[in-house]
Amino acid sequence: MKFISTRGKDVVDCAAAAITKGLANDGGLFVPEYFPDFSDKLETMVELDYAKIASMVIGSYLGEYNQEKLYNACVKAYSTFTENEPAPVVKIRDNTYITELFHGPTLAFKDVALTLLPYLMREGANILGIKEEILILVATSGDTGKAALEGFKNANGIKIMVFYPSEGVSDMQKLQMRTQEGNNVNVVAVKGNFDDCQTAVKNIFSSKQINAKLKENGVVFSSANSINFGRLVPQIAYYFSSYLSLVSSGEINLGDKINFVVPTGNFGNILAGYYAKRMGLPIDKLVCASNSNNVLTEFFANGTYDANREFYKTMSPSMDILISSNLERFIFELCDRDSTKTATIMQSLKSEGKYTISQSQLNLAEDIFFAGFCDEEECLDTINNVFEEDGYLLDTHTAVAFKVCQEFVDYTDNKNSTVVLSTASPYKFAQSVLYALEGKKTADAFKASIKLESLSAFEIPEQIKELKTKPVIFNNTIDRQDVEKSVIDFALKN
Numbered sequence: 001m002k003f004i005s006t007r008g009k010d011v012v013d014c015a016a017a018a019i020t021k022g023l024a025n026d027g028g029l030f031v032p033e034y035f036p037d038f039s040d041k042l043e044t045m046v047e048l049d050y051a052k053i054a055s056m057v058i059g060s061y062l063g064e065y066n067q068e069k070l071y072n073a074c075v076k077a078y079s080t081f082t083e084n085e086p087a088p089v090v091k092i093r094d095n096t097y098i099t100e101l102f103h104g105p106t107l108a109f110k111d112v113a114l115t116l117l118p119y120l121m122r123e124g125a126n127i128l129g130i131k132e133e134i135l136i137l138v139a140t141s142g143d144t145g146k147a148a149l150e151g152f153k154n155a156n157g158i159k160i161m162v163f164y165p166s167e168g169v170s171d172m173q174k175l176q177m178r179t180q181e182g183n184n185v186n187v188v189a190v191k192g193n194f195d196d197c198q199t200a201v202k203n204i205f206s207s208k209q210i211n212a213k214l215k216e217n218g219v220v221f222s223s224a225n226s227i228n229f230g231r232l233v234p235q236i237a238y239y240f241s242s243y244l245s246l247v248s249s250g251e252i253n254l255g256d257k258i259n260f261v262v263p264t265g266n267f268g269n270i271l272a273g274y275y276a277k278r279m280g281l282p283i284d285k286l287v288c289a290s291n292s293n294n295v296l297t298e299f300f301a302n303g304t305y306d307a308n309r310e311f312y313k314t315m316s317p318s319m320d321i322l323i324s325s326n327l328e329r330f331i332f333e334l335c336d337r338d339s340t341k342t343a344t345i346m347q348s349l350k351s352e353g354k355y356t357i358s359q360s361q362l363n364l365a366e367d368i369f370f371a372g373f374c375d376e377e378e379c380l381d382t383i384n385n386v387f388e389e390d391g392y393l394l395d396t397h398t399a400v401a402f403k404v405c406q407e408f409v410d411y412t413d414n415k416n417s418t419v420v421l422s423t424a425s426p427y428k429f430a431q432s433v434l435y436a437l438e439g440k441k442t443a444d445a446f447k448a449s450i451k452l453e454s455l456s457a458f459e460i461p462e463q464i465k466e467l468k469t470k471p472v473i474f475n476n477t478i479d480r481q482d483v484e485k486s487v488i489d490f491a492l493k494n
């Protein structure tokens with residue numbers, strides 16, 4: 001299958017090329033030439049295990065990969081999750097379910113893709129005969145960084161460098177990254193927010209000069225952010241598995257439509273849901289849930305995407321994003337896959353910080369998406385209410401989604417079953433979650449975890465416990481302007 005850039009100036013022959021490159025040469029994002037159709041396959045997939053479902057979904061885009069090896073790689077990747085199950089579905093209330101995506105090595109949904117991406121990238125490099133070392137640059141709002149570091153640590157022929165906003169991640173997230181082990185990793189805090197990190201990294205990817213310099217030295221860039229198709233494609237699988245699991249447990253009948261509610265930042269997770277819908281999975285609405293950084297809520301309400309606004313630091317930091325990169329892939333669809341139109345819109349985002357789509361495009365978008373947001377107060381209330389009423393402990397990101405889920409059901413009277421995607425363990429945000437339950441602030445994240453465990457029936461994960469005694473390896477903070485130099489230094493270091 002070919003992959004085309006949303007901006008029209010780059011086409012590659014296969015997924016392996018899209019995955020090893022990460023970003024297209026013209027600054028656009030690679031999208032598949034078409035969406036494989038699974039509508040006739042669903043019935044035969046109901047009783048399959050996760051690795052099998054995942055390898056079928058992923059394999060449908062990755063024809064040049066050996067399918068048996070791909071399946072084995074999925075088995076291996078998902079064996080790092082509790083009970084080999086990356087996406088268990090839990091019933092919360094009538095018609096309302098949660099898919100828990102946080103039982104992997106770093107306790108956030110990013111693990112679902114990042115436990116597999118190293119395989120996809122290495123095998124892709126083999127298929128294409130790429131001899132250069134691959135340097136992966138990551139901008140993170142907290143969770144991608146750690147998940148990518150764990151996935152890629154000690155990988156042959158690959159180095160990884162992660163940038164996170166110095167004051168924009170939770171204590172646990174920061175500690176997870178700063179204690180990272182591995183002989184090919186580097187972690188740097190940047191003064192600024194996630195958008196600053198993401199922009200700096202994207203500029204480096206598309207700089208001809210830097211790319212040429214590294215190539216001379218036998219190094220090429222790639223990305224582990226959701227701008228990389230290799231990050232998105234494993235995420236499509238849990239929309240399928242969630243659906244199939246509701247069929248298999250008799251909660252719905254095959255063919256019934258369901259909704260998904262997704263706590264959204266960079267629009268990667270929910271875009272994977274959109275791709276699943278395009279592949280024939282019976283999805284009615286995709287509900288886009290934002291925190292106080294509600295640029296997407298406004299976009300879906302009035303068709304104007306306007307990033308010129310105050311940036312809020314919230315207790316759901318992985319969603320503190322004003323430039324949602326993956327929206328570009330949906331804009332491309334809204335433009336009927338016209339890359340010239342898409343490029344013009346993205347140029348306007350770059351120069352003005354905003355753009356407006358047409359009324360007919362907005363109508364199309366609203367057919368598929370419902371969008372809402374949840375402020376800090378509502379987030380705390382939701383954690384508290386769901387714990388009291390349902391005995392279920394939500395993390396701060398999933399709470400945002402849960403609140404918007406309720407709003408969606410009240411507002412639209414939609415009667416379909418609805419699945420909320422849970423993206424992180426509450427213990428990654430222990431202080432905020434405890435504050436929601438008790439109304440008291442706790443300075444120490446570990447103390448908060450212990451308290452949280454004693455209040456709830458949910459055990460502290462090992463990954464959190466062991467953080468306490470791990471030595472800090474990275475404590476570097478740099479200015480935005482120095483990101484480029486730090487990348488070149490790391491790239492050229494042996």
Ligand SMILES: *Cc1c(COP(=O)(O)O)cnc(C)c1O
Pocket residue numbers: 108109110142143144226263264265266267268269270318319397423424
């Ligand atoms: C990354 C992340 C999100 C946002 O996902 P996107 O794909 O960026 O929209 C939500 N919640 C958590 C916990 C995350 O780590």
